[in-house]
Amino acid sequence: MALMVYHMYVESIIVYSDGRKVMKRKAVVLRGKDNLAAALTDLEAGEVLGVEVDEDAVSVTLVDSIPFGHKSSLTDVKSDSAIIKYGEIIGKATTDIKPGQYIHVRNVASTRGRGDVAR
Amino acid sequence: MSFWGYPRPNGAAGTRNYVGAISTVACANDVARWIAEQVPGCALFAHQQGCGQAKPDMELVHRTLASLGCNPNLAGVLLVSLGCEGPVDDIMAAIAASGKSVAKVVIQELGGASAAVAEGSRLARQMVTDASLIRREEVDDSKLMIGVKCGASDPTSGLASNPSIGAACDILIERGGRCIFGETPEMMGAEHILARRAGSPEIGRKIIEIVNRMEERSMAMGVDMRGANPSRGNIAAGLTSIEEKSLGAIVKGGTTPIEGVCEYGERPEGSGLFIVDGPGQEPKAVTALAAAGAQVILFSTGIGAPHGFPFVPVIKVTANPKTYQRLSEHMDFYVDIAGKASHKEVGHEIFMETLAVASGKRTKAETLGYVNFTDIWTAGTTF
Numbered sequence: 062m063a064l065m066v067y068h069m070y071v072e073s074i075i076v077y078s079d080g081r082k083v084m085k086r087k088a089v090v091l092r093g094k095d096n097l098a099a100a101l102t103d104l105e106a107g108e109v110l111g112v113e114v115d116e117d118a119v120s121v122t123l124v125d126s127i128p129f130g131h132k133s134s135l136t137d138v139k140s141d142s143a144i145i146k147y148g149e150i151i152g153k154a155t156t157d158i159k160p161g162q163y164i165h166v167r168n169v170a171s172t173r174g175r176g177d178v179a180r
Numbered sequence: 181m182s183f184w185g186y187p188r189p190n191g192a193a194g195t196r197n198y199v200g201a202i203s204t205v206a207c208a209n210d211v212a213r214w215i216a217e218q219v220p221g222c223a224l225f226a227h228q229q230g231c232g233q234a235k236p237d238m239e240l241v242h243r244t245l246a247s248l249g250c251n252p253n254l255a256g257v258l259l260v261s262l263g264c265e266g267p268v269d270d271i272m273a274a275i276a277a278s279g280k281s282v283a284k285v286v287i288q289e290l291g292g293a294s295a296a297v298a299e300g301s302r303l304a305r306q307m308v309t310d311a312s313l314i315r316r317e318e319v320d321d322s323k324l325m326i327g328v329k330c331g332a333s334d335p336t337s338g339l340a341s342n343p344s345i346g347a348a349c350d351i352l353i354e355r356g357g358r359c360i361f362g363e364t365p366e367m368m369g370a371e372h373i374l375a376r377r378a379g380s381p382e383i384g385r386k387i388i389e390i391v392n393r394m395e396e397r398s399m400a401m402g403v404d405m406r407g408a409n410p411s412r413g414n415i416a417a418g419l420t421s422i423e424e425k426s427l428g429a430i431v432k433g434g435t436t437p438i439e440g441v442c443e444y445g446e447r448p449e450g451s452g453l454f455i456v457d458g459p460g461q462e463p464k465a466v467t468a469l470a471a472a473g474a475q476v477i478l479f480s481t482g483i484g485a486p487h488g489f490p491f492v493p494v495i496k497v498t499a500n501p502k503t504y505q506r507l508s509e510h511m512d513f514y515v516d517i518a519g520k521a522s523h524k525e526v527g528h529e530i531f532m533e534t535l536a537v538a539s540g541k542r543t544k545a546e547t548l549g550y551v552n553f554t555d556i557w558t559a560g561t562t563f
Contacts, residue, residue, distance in 0.1 A: 086518045089339060091431075099339050099418070101518050130335030130418035144420075147431055149373050151424035164420065171421035173369040174406060 088133070092148030096136045097164055099146070100127040110135070110161075125163035132164040144169050181355065184539035185252075185319040185475070189279025192252035193319040195475040195538040198223035198491045199307040200254040201300070204245055205230030205265035211285070211293050212260035215300040221308035223254070223491040227467075227556045231265050237558040242271055244445030244556050247471035249275035249282065253491045255311035256281040258304050260296070263288030281307055316540065322356030322451070324538060327469025327477040327492070328432050329361065331462050334482025335417045338428020340499035340517040340526075341480040347527020348478065348534060349434035353452055359433060360448060360472045362456040362465055364394045366429040368406055369422030374430060379437045379452070386441040390457040397559065432480055444557055447473050462487060464557035466494065476538050478530065486510040487553045488545025493537050496544060497530060510544050512537075 088098040088110060098110060104127040112119045112135055119135060127133045132146070138158040143150045152169040162168075185193030202225045203212035209226040216224035225248055229241045249257040249271065257275050261268045263286045275282045285300040287293060328345060330337055349359040367374055371391040378384035398405045410419040419425045439452035445468070448454040458468040462485060469477055470492045477494040479485065484507040488494035498504050499515035513533055515526050537543055545551055 086520065091339075091343060101339065128418065130339065132418065132420070146424055147427040149370070149423070149427055151427065152421040165418070166415055166420055169420050171369070171423060173372070173421070173423045 088127075090135070091146060094145055094148045096138060096143075096145050097132045097134055099132050100129055103127075103129050104133070119160075121160045124159060124161040127163055134158045134160055134162045134164050136160055181321045181535060182318045183321055183324065183535045184316040185323065186255065186314050187317050187319070188252050188255075191323075192278075192473075193317075193323045193475070194252040194255070195324075195493060195540075196223075196253040196491055197255050197311050197314060198253060199304055199311055200225060200249060200251075200257040200491060201304060202245060202249060202257055202259050203227065203230075204259050204261045204268050204271065207231065207262040207265070208260045208287060211287055211296050211300065214293075214297045215258065215260065215285075215304055218297070218301045219304040219308055221311065222258075222304050224552060225490055225554055226552070227554055229556045229558055232563045233558060234560050234563065237560050238266060240443070240445050240558060241556055242267065243443075244467065244471045246271045246274035247445050247447050247473070248467070250278045250280075250447065251470055251473055251475070251491065253475055254280065255314060256283075256307035258282075258300055258307065259284040260300060261286045281310065283307070320356075321352065321535060324352060324476065324534075325358040325360060325472070325474045326352055326534060327360055327466070327472065327474030328480075329363065329462070329465055329469060329477060330366075330429060330432055330480040331460070331465075332481045332483040332485040333429070334500055335419075336499035336515075336517050337480050337482045338419075338425075338431065340515045340523070341482070341497045342428060342432040343523040344499075344515050344526040344530055345432045345478045345480050345497055346434040347524045348530040349432070349453065349527075350436060351527060351531045352534075353434065353436045356451055358448065358451050358454065358473075360442070360454040360456055360469060360474060361430070361433045362444075362458045362468045363429065363460040364390050364457050365398075365405060365460050366426055367391050367455075368395060368426060369409065370426035370430055373423075373427065374438060374455070377436075377438050379439045383438055383441055387438065387455065390441060390455075393559075394457075432478075442472060444468050444559075445471050447471070458557050461557075463553050463555040466492075467554055467556055476534055478534065481511075484510060486545070486548075486550055488543060488551040490551050490554060493543045494545050494551075495530075495534060495537055509548065510550070512544050 110121045201216040216222040287296045375384035409422040442456040444458045484503040497513045499517040504514045
C-alpha cells in the first residue's frame, strides 16, 4: 500500500495512508529526533512508511509486522547505539537494527533499569 | 485569552464557587457529609487520615487540609472536627490568610453529631448565601492552574492523549499560567530527563530525591518497582523499557522547564510547570493537585477512569475510541489518534475546552456527581 507523507510540524511528523478516501494516520513519530515510529494501527510487513524529517524524505519498507502501539525502526541502528522516542533515549540496541525492523525487548535494553542504581 | 472566574480576596480566581465542608479527621467524615448533604452549594472533602500517624504524616495531612481550603474554587470553608485530633485552629488560620471566610464545628465540644450538624449547617448556609453574591468576572488565563493526571492508561495514552494534554500545558505556560503534575512512581526511569529539564540544579536534585524516596518505600516492602517495569502487560502493549513508559506519562506535562517541586500538600509559587510528590492512585493523586491550587484538572485515560473531585472540575480526555463510545457518560474529550490534527492542534482544542470548563461548563463527572471519592496520601503507615 502506498503511503503519503505530510510533514506538518517539526516535533510531530505524521504518516498518512493514501489507500482510503479518508486519510488516516498510520504511525506517529513523536519528535523530530526519534529514530522510530509507533504504529497507530496494526501494520503489515511489506507496507511502506514514508517519513519526512526536517525536509529529509525517508522511505521505509516494513520488514516485520508492527502491532498497534508497537515500534518500527526508521533508520539503521548499530548495536549499542541509542533508541530514541519522545526525543529521548529509551534504551540501547542489543544488536544491529535495520530500517523497518520491529523494535522491542528482543533487540533493545533499558539503560535505566535496576542496574543503573549503584548500591 | 481569558475565562470567567469567581474573584477571591487574595486576587485568585475560582472556576467554581462552593463552600467546602472539609473533614479534618476520618472520625468526622459522617458529620461533614451530613452537613454537605443538608446545604446545597457545599462540597464535601472526606478522607481516611488525621489520627494515629507519625508526626511527618500528621504535618502532611494538616498542610494538605489547609491547602485544600485555600483552593480558589472554594468561596468559604467549614472545617468539621472531632476535637481530639489536632491543631484545627492552625488549619483555620492558614485558610483565613487567603482572605476567605472559614469556620469550624467540633463534635466533642458541641455535644455530639446532631448538635454539630445543626450548628455546621447554620454556618454553612450563611457562607453559601454570601458566596451566591459573588459574580463571575472575565479573568486573564494566566491566573489558571491546570492539574494534570493520567490514570487507567493504555497505549493510546502515551501516543496521543498525553502528548496532546502536554501541548495544552505548553500553551497555558506560555501565557503566564501554571501547570502541575504528580505521580512520582511514573517518573521512575525518566527522572534523569526531568532533572535535565529543571529550572535550577536544586530543583533537579529534588526531582531525583522524590523518585529515590518513592523507590526506597517500595524496596522497604521488598518490591522492586524499577525492576518490575515495564510489566508483562506493558510489554505486550508495546512498551520496551521503563524510560519509554515513564516518558509516555510525563509527556502530559508538556515541554517547558520544571520550575519547582512541591511536597504533597504544598502549593507552588511562581508561574510555569511544577511537580508535586505523591502516588499515582487517583483519589490521593487528584487531592494533591487540588491542594496545590489547581482550579481545573486535565485527566488522560485509556481504559476509562470515571471519577472527578468534589470542588475541582476534572476533564476526562481519551484517545481510545472504544472507551469514548462505551464510557461516553464519563468521557469529556476525544482525541482522534488516527486523525489528521497534530498534537499541537489537539492541544489547542483541549486548552479551549479547559477555558470553557473553567468558565462554568460542567464536566461529565460533575453532571453525574461522581466526585466524592477522595483521600489524602501519607508516606508512612497508620499506628
